[in-house]
Amino acid sequence: MSPKEIKPKEIKNESGIEVKALYTEADVEASGGVDMVGLPGEYPFTRGIHREMYRKRPWTMRQYTGFANAKDTNERFHYLIENGQTGLNVAFDLPTQTGLDTDDPLAEGEVGRVGMAVDTLRDFEIAFDGIDLEKITVSLTINGSAAILIAMYLAMAEKRGYDVAKLRGTAQNDILKEFIGRGTWIFPVEPSIKLVGDTIEYCAKHAPKYSPVSVCGYHIRESGATPEQEMAYAFCIAKAYADDMLKRGLHIDEFAGRLSYNFNIFGNLFEQVAKFRAGRGLWAKIIKEDYGAKDPKSMWMRMIAAGGGGGLTIEQPENNIVRGAYYALISALSGAQTMALCCFDEAYTIPSEYAQRISLRTMQMLIEEMGMCETVDPLAGSYYVETMTNKMRQKMEETMAEVEAEGGIVKMVSEGTIQAKVSAQAYGMQKDLQSGAFPKVGVNCYKTDEEENEVEFHPYDNRDADQQIENLNKVKAERDQAEVDRTLDQVKADAEAGHNVMPAIVAAVKAYATVGEITSKLVEVYGYYQEPIKF
Secondary structure (H helix, E strand, O other): OOHHHOOOOOEEOOOOOEEOOOOOHHHHHHOOOOOOOOOOOOOOOOOOOOOOHHHOOOOEEOOEEOOOOHHHHHHHHHHHHHOOOOEEEEEEOHHHHOOOOOOOHHHOOOOOOOOEOOOOHHHHHHHOOOOOOOOOEEEEEOOOOHHHHHHHHHHHHHHOOOOHHHOOEEEOOOHHHHHHHHOOOOOOHHHHHHHHHHHHHHHHHHOOOEEOEEEEHHHHHHOOOOHHHHHHHHHHHHHHHHHHHHHOOOOHHHHHHHEEEEEEOOOOHHHHHHHHHHHHHHHHHHHHHHOOOOOHHHHOOOEEEEOOHHHOOOOOOOHHHHHHHHHHHHHHHHOOOEEEOOOOOOOOOOOOHHHHHHHHHHHHHHHHOOOOOOOOOOOOOOHHHHHHHHHHHHHHHHHHHHHHHOOOHHHHHHHOHHHHHHHHHHHHHHHHHHHOOOOOEOOOEOOOOOOOOOOOOOOOOHHHHHHHHHHHHHHHHHOOHHHHHHHHHHHHHHHHHOOOOHHHHHHHHHOOOOHHHHHHHHHHHHOOOOOOOOO
8 A cells, every 4th residue: 555545544532433534624614614613701711811911900719728627727727828829629538428427337447638627617627727818818628518518618707707798718519410420429319419509598698798509510521521521510510509499599690600610621732721711711601692691791601621630540650740831731721710730649648748749830830931921822723622612512511411311410310321331431441541541641552560669558547547536526525515406407307398507507607506517407408318229
């Protein structure tokens, strides 16, 4: 076969879109043209939700951290802030995430292991001591017990003299993605959605600048979804929460502007950038055309673009520093409002101070040295990027239509259909990694037999759990037990009546009721979630 007869290799990105060797203006036109491009800060916001983007203010740097107890976590918070971090992203341990107190037998061995242990409002008072909540916004990475932790944050801020009506911050609080991607659920699907709705409704009335939900395509992606599925499923979830709010009588413009997103970054640079540009335009279109929003801020796809810890490797961990730099670059090129860049040791352990400082410096280099804040949406106008943006948007719309045809995201999550789909895809990806069909440097290509450099592991000390239990017992001894009992009974009564339980939870939190005590009252009404079995 002569060279002219050799067939070109077909290349497809992870979303299944063919990648051509060359793109021209004709490809842009064939994929839908430039009608959805527009200008930054203007509908449909494909090029960014702010007119000047980073020229006016760089992205918020919000490293994910939290371990052991509130005191240790507070010290790490101050270290990061002193090194230039501009926001906090709080990790909680598994007992807190699943509504268990530190002294619960089921919590043994997990207290403070993968995040900060929280039992009562006292822990929040210690964790955020000395931190200016007006200058440093806080994101709570919590889901199943989010209503309780949001109540604690608001109560703590109020006790310190902040006007809650002006307080900014975010809670992850996306329970539907927990059923798909992580598993720290507590209650069945329907009451779980109700609790999310209770937090949105409560914050709309009492803390209107607070973002009570950050819809997480991030974890769906790490569980096996493709980049376009990550966005499409997240939008379906956000629509489910919005529909619940509309049923409660709220108008879309009363709450949509405080919905935010948490998305993942690993993989092909151009596919990721196109994914976010496409997602911004599509979300704006949905909110404006399907929901009738009038306020442009309701149409914003506000996002934290996290640095894809699932893309890191145990093999050759130093390579993760380079991967992290590329993830940060993608985030900047994509127009993210916040970065939470993964650390090179995160495939092994809770990040060390050293690793977190490297990630902070990586983001700071983009601001100070690499020119990422000089112009808005610098890849706009690229024939390749604009074509891929159009095709990614079309793929997202197709996936969302498939979800609707199956009865909607809530039905598919309740039946385990989405979980089975992304799990099967994750299995296929793992096989491709093992075979080398999906290249991963240092894992299935460019491997070395040399001795790997060691990574320092974060120590786990059982004495931390003992100290946390001692602190919990002290709080219980000092609190007004009659007031605790009264507020807990009100939590249960409001849950039984179908009322918004947030006012009662806030009262219980202020009385120093524990996470486990409040959760138990809700479980008495809602029960526990039973995972569907799919074969």
